Amino acid sequence: MLIVQKYGGTSVGSLERIEAVANRVIESAKQGHQIVVVVSAMSGVTNTLIEQAQYFSPNPNGKDMDMLLSSGERVTSALLSIALNEKGFNAISFSGRKAGIITDSVFTKARISYIDSRAIKEALNEGKIVVIAGFQGVDEEGNVTTLGRGGSDLSAVAVAGALNADLCEIYTDVDGVYTTDPRIEPKAKKLDKISYEEMLELASLGAKVLQNRSVELAKKLNVNLVTRSSFNNNQGTNITKEDGMEKALVSGIALDKNQARVTLRNVEDKPGIAAEIFSVLADENINVDMIIQNVGVDGATNLGFTVPQNELELAKNAMKKILHADTIVESDSAVVKVSIVGVGMKSHSGVASRAFKALADENINIGMISTSEIKISMIVHEKYGELAVRALHECYELDK
Amino acid sequence: MLIVQKYGGTSVGSLERIEAVANRVIESAKQGHQIVVVVSAMSGVTNTLIEQAQYFSPNPNGKDMDMLLSSGERVTSALLSIALNEKGFNAISFSGRKAGIITDSVFTKARISYIDSRAIKEALNEGKIVVIAGFQGVDEEGNVTTLGRGGSDLSAVAVAGALNADLCEIYTDVDGVYTTDPRIEPKAKKLDKISYEEMLELASLGAKVLQNRSVELAKKLNVNLVTRSSFNNNQGTNITKEDGMEKALVSGIALDKNQARVTLRNVEDKPGIAAEIFSVLADENINVDMIIQNVGVDGATNLGFTVPQNELELAKNAMKKILHADTIVESDSAVVKVSIVGVGMKSHSGVASRAFKALADENINIGMISTSEIKISMIVHEKYGELAVRALHECYELDK
Numbered sequence: 083m084l085i086v087q088k089y090g091g092t093s094v095g096s097l098e099r100i101e102a103v104a105n106r107v108i109e110s111a112k113q114g115h116q117i118v119v120v121v122s123a124m125s126g127v128t129n130t131l132i133e134q135a136q137y138f139s140p141n142p143n144g145k146d147m148d149m150l151l152s153s154g155e156r157v158t159s160a161l162l163s164i165a166l167n168e169k170g171f172n173a174i175s176f177s178g179r180k181a182g183i184i185t186d187s188v189f190t191k192a193r194i195s196y197i198d199s200r201a202i203k204e205a206l207n208e209g210k211i212v213v214i215a216g217f218q219g220v221d222e223e224g225n226v227t228t229l230g231r232g233g234s235d236l237s238a239v240a241v242a243g244a245l246n247a248d249l250c251e252i253y254t255d256v257d258g259v260y261t262t263d264p265r266i267e268p269k270a271k272k273l274d275k276i277s278y279e280e281m282l283e284l285a286s287l288g289a290k291v292l293q294n295r296s297v298e299l300a301k302k303l304n305v306n307l308v309t310r311s312s313f314n315n316n317q318g319t320n321i322t323k324e325d326g327m328e329k330a331l332v333s334g335i336a337l338d339k340n341q342a343r344v345t346l347r348n349v350e351d352k353p354g355i356a357a358e359i360f361s362v363l364a365d366e367n368i369n370v371d372m373i374i375q376n377v378g379v380d381g382a383t384n385l386g387f388t389v390p391q392n393e394l395e396l397a398k399n400a401m402k403k404i405l406h407a408d409t410i411v412e413s414d415s416a417v418v419k420v421s422i423v424g425v426g427m428k429s430h431s432g433v434a435s436r437a438f439k440a441l442a443d444e445n446i447n448i449g450m451i452s453t454s455e456i457k458i459s460m461i462v463h464e465k466y467g468e469l470a471v472r473a474l475h476e477c478y479e480l481d482k
Numbered sequence: 483m484l485i486v487q488k489y490g491g492t493s494v495g496s497l498e499r500i501e502a503v504a505n506r507v508i509e510s511a512k513q514g515h516q517i518v519v520v521v522s523a524m525s526g527v528t529n530t531l532i533e534q535a536q537y538f539s540p541n542p543n544g545k546d547m548d549m550l551l552s553s554g555e556r557v558t559s560a561l562l563s564i565a566l567n568e569k570g571f572n573a574i575s576f577s578g579r580k581a582g583i584i585t586d587s588v589f590t591k592a593r594i595s596y597i598d599s600r601a602i603k604e605a606l607n608e609g610k611i612v613v614i615a616g617f618q619g620v621d622e623e624g625n626v627t628t629l630g631r632g633g634s635d636l637s638a639v640a641v642a643g644a645l646n647a648d649l650c651e652i653y654t655d656v657d658g659v660y661t662t663d664p665r666i667e668p669k670a671k672k673l674d675k676i677s678y679e680e681m682l683e684l685a686s687l688g689a690k691v692l693q694n695r696s697v698e699l700a701k702k703l704n705v706n707l708v709t710r711s712s713f714n715n716n717q718g719t720n721i722t723k724e725d726g727m728e729k730a731l732v733s734g735i736a737l738d739k740n741q742a743r744v745t746l747r748n749v750e751d752k753p754g755i756a757a758e759i760f761s762v763l764a765d766e767n768i769n770v771d772m773i774i775q776n777v778g779v780d781g782a783t784n785l786g787f788t789v790p791q792n793e794l795e796l797a798k799n800a801m802k803k804i805l806h807a808d809t810i811v812e813s814d815s816a817v818v819k820v821s822i823v824g825v826g827m828k829s830h831s832g833v834a835s836r837a838f839k840a841l842a843d844e845n846i847n848i849g850m851i852s853t854s855e856i857k858i859s860m861i862v863h864e865k866y867g868e869l870a871v872r873a874l875h876e877c878y879e880l881d882k
Contacts, residue, residue: 149560149577149615168542173546
């Protein structure tokens with residue numbers, strides 16, 4: 083088999099941990115598999131680099147930041163390759179550029195354009211274990227770029243897709259995907275399998291095992307993902323196509339604390355106004371999540387949306403620039419989003435009403451509601467976040 | 483003017499120091515100069531990376547080491563560029579690759595093949611200050627390489643040459659070039675000027691201000707070098723062409739402690755034997771320094787040479803492989819090399835005899851002697867190194 087293994091920051095958080103990762107890679111290699119490893123920076127390194135940059139500037143420019151931040155993964159990849167070679171295995175470290183990861187030029191959150199996998203394939207054909215610095219690539223002009231949060235996962239999935247790998251294992255410090263965060267609900271259970279679609283909703287909704295960009299890409303490229311712990315030998319969670327899976331009504335409950343709500347009151351109710359608002363937000367690279375628009379009255383309407391908390395000020399300023407003077411921009415960052423995810427929802431009615439009742443029983447007021455085929459999301463006051471998760475986990479009997 | 487400024491590890495040894503460097507760069511920029519900056523890793527960083535690599539392997543492979551070691555300079559270049567931008571100056575950080583520094587593939591001690599300076603020129607034309615990560619380049623296959631000790635100086639000189647810069651300033655933590663090491667002889671005086679040739683001898687002989695590779699390259703490319711301190715505003719030392727300079731009899735005394743002597747006794751005295759010995763040493767990339775061969779007797783001869791101490795074992799093993807069984811390989815690493823350098827020597831006799839007498843007066847035995855047009859080098863026991871320096875400094879009245 084050709085296996086891509088990705089090790090996150092805590093998995094390579096010390097020299098001893100890198101040694102343990104080397105041994106794990108070797109176990110797989112000894113089974114006759116071809117191995118490509120993608121590594122993150124050692125935990126803490128990226129934050130230290132960010133702090134150093136902020137010593138000089140509250141808002142350092144992206145090109146320099148990418149030059150700075152990309153160094154952490156390069157160090158880990160070199161050290162792991164050195165460890166593998168010392169143990170008698172032929173390994174080589176690749177920067178994102180050498181691995182052929184070509185991106186656009188949106189510095190600090192670049193998107194992968196394509197993978198030129200020739201150098202990786204050549205090294206694999208020479209019997210080498212290829213150790214790639216995750217999180218980074220290079221744009222068409224040869225500038226170093228980084229892929230934003232969760233970027234190393236994305237590197238791994240993209241490489242797995244380009245190589246048509248049999249498996250892409252994402253190693254972290256947790257055993258897999260749970261029905262909800264075990265720190266909030268100790269009765270949470272690990273899932274053996276979950277569909278891309280469900281994982282996508284869970285990832286984007288605050289289950290931090292995998293970023294949604296990685297799951298989206300895995301789905302698109304049909305990459306067979308497994309998320310598991312590098313600290314033990316427990317089976318992880320398979321993330322795969324929906325077909326043939328038992329359709330659980332609800333697979334999990336997610337809590338996203340990094341939410342801020344913006345409400346626009348008295349917006350001119352005319353064709354194209356929503357398009358204008360959200361294209362401005364897109365131009366600023368603001369990640370808009372939920373969007374709610376009520377039916378308009380007297381030529382005016384109210385419009386609400388949520389953004390990550392650190393993008394709230396940017397979003398508000400963008401709104402003030404384009405909106406009519408009569409429009410009121412309100413915001414609230416003391417909110418969280420609780421979500422119910424499950425492919426089984428598609429074919430079952432009553433899932434939503436059960437959720438609303440469960441929260442009502444706990445006297446939790448729901449600020450915004452948004453639903454998709456396999457997800458129901460609710461904005462509630464931040465102080466009720468954990469309570470809402472536990473109530474919903476119980477109401478769908480996820481601990482059974 | 484177009485000025486290349488290079489800042490060494492102690493000059494960028496902390497965030498505060500990087501800020502100070504930014505201010506110094508800005509002073510030059512405000513005078514209307516175009517500035518290219520080349521930076522080293524923050525002091526200590528490279529050693530930490532080497533220690534991390536050695537945790538895994540006593541002899542890590544060069545390709546991975548270069549991936550590892552090149553990260554330090556990238557961090558410094560990014561941080562300095564961020565600092566400059568924050569202070570209102572348009573700056574950009576370049577990796578060695580982006581700066582177009584193309585090298586051969588001798589990992590960990592690559593040589594620069596050529597500089598493709600288009601990206602630097604383009605950025606300068608856009609009014610930018612270009613901050614280049616020193617010590618690194620890229621080979622023709624796109625692998626990261628590093629240039630070995632003093633590599634950042636070399637980056638700076640090569641870039642200055644390629645850009646036809648008016649000046650290349652090498653900033654360190656010392657004021658310039660001294661008649662000898664002031665820690666050994668407090669009466670040592672700073673030189674205002676020195677020729678490339680003299681500096682070359684001093685650099686290769688242990689005056690650590692500049693590595694000889696950098697001075698050689700500066701001479702070849704006719705780069706106007708200045709070495710000075712980044713910690714004060716003192717004038718430094720100009721390193722320039724010999725023409726028109728007052729020819730001092732002796733400019734300085736150098737001490738090189740990183741020497742080991744190899745003596746080959748009973749070497750077959752036939753044509754080609756020396757060529758064979760030194761081509762084998764060259765193949766192993768061993769830096770041979772002094773070479774002494776006596777006249778042969780009875781078809782056998784003795785041959786002595788010196789190498790850096792850390793290459794002694796490698797050199798001895800290489801010798802054992804090719805030499806006749808009767809040849810005896812002896813070595814001694816408890817030696818130092820003391821050298822007298824001065825362009826004035828060319829036209830004055832008696833310089834050598836004065837030196838030998840000065841050492842004899844101190845009862846210092848001379849193990850090997852080697853002379854060139856502007857240099858006399860002597861191998862003595864390491865315990866007499868400092869004493870020899872002081873005796874020679876006094877005998878040529880360098881404190882006057």
